[in-house]
Amino acid sequence: MDVSVLQQPVSAPKVYGKTGVLIVNLGTPDSPNVPDVRKYLREFLLDGRVIDIPLVPRSLLVNGIIAPFRAPKSAKVYKELWTETGSPLKYYGHIVERELQQALGNRYVVKLAMRYQSPSIDAGLSEFQKLGLTDIIVIPFFPQYASASTGSVYQKVMDIVKNWQVIPAIRFINRFLEHPKFIEGFAQLGRKYMADYDYDHFLFSYHGLPERQIRKGDVTKTVCKLGDCCDSLQAMNQHCYRAQCFETTRLLVKALNIPEGKYTTCFQSRLGSDPWIKPYTDDVIKALPGKGVHSVLAFSPAFVADCLETTIEVGVEYKEMFEEVGGKHWQLVESLNDSPIWIETLVDLVKTA
Known part of the structure; x- marks a missing residue:
């Protein structure tokens, strides 16, 4: 065989059609009215990955x-969140959909x-199928992987496409907490407030x-201690949601030059x-006041769009709680929403997928 033939560069596969990009957030009621x-x-809550107990007791509970x-x-709280444009989660989602389409061009849908x-x-996958x-x-819009969020999106997508006669190649973005532009996006927002006020704590x-x-996520049953095992993100705990959250904090602290002892990682919304x-x-x-x-200055880096858990829970309820125990100044850092750097992050995720 002619060796020169083996040395020829392999040409890229021919592109026949377009690539679909499905961006997925958690969801929101259609209105703040009680039935919706x-x-x-x-x-x-009937999702078995959200409340992970058997179906019958889960159904009775929910x-x-x-x-x-x-x-x-919840309807009363959603009415506080609702704006003239509706749910912020859906409002920003549609803007991101439009901006990302424009940034990617007509080779993508x-x-x-x-x-x-x-x-x-x-509905989105049905459009792609046609x-x-x-x-x-x-791209699930969750910076850190969790079975109840990213895992649930994976399962839903696979449950739908398993019935297709022709299933195209499907790629999932597992997480993006380490993406430099994701970190810089939150850092930019934080610096804006830090320039105007000298905060005691972050x-x-x-x-x-x-x-x-x-x-359950510790398949080895040897790593997870729910403690200092999250002090670093490595091979054995790379899929642990708690460890990924602590890693997100470390990356943001470094980007913002926050000294040790002046920040805390914590978890909200327990039920x-x-x-x-x-x-x-x-x-x-x-x-904290003691x-x-x-x-x-409060960050919510598990959310890329403002929603009930950011605007109301962190921005209003925790502010009132802090003031009740003697705190003086509380400021929520908004989510990435439709910021240009968030669109850039998504373009990078698509292009490298």
């Missing part, structure tokens, strides 16, 4: 207790979907999860009586 909130809560009694209370409610993953796409890239609050879900990952954000807040902390 109840519908949303049912779909969300349909018999949580949805009927929590929906009216970008669709926004929500894991729960509308626009649905099913277009005869070469491949599909799925709080990095992430959505919580039950401890049992973290332990029920089972233990959730610690430290709890409300416990941390209540202890440590001489009277001003806090």
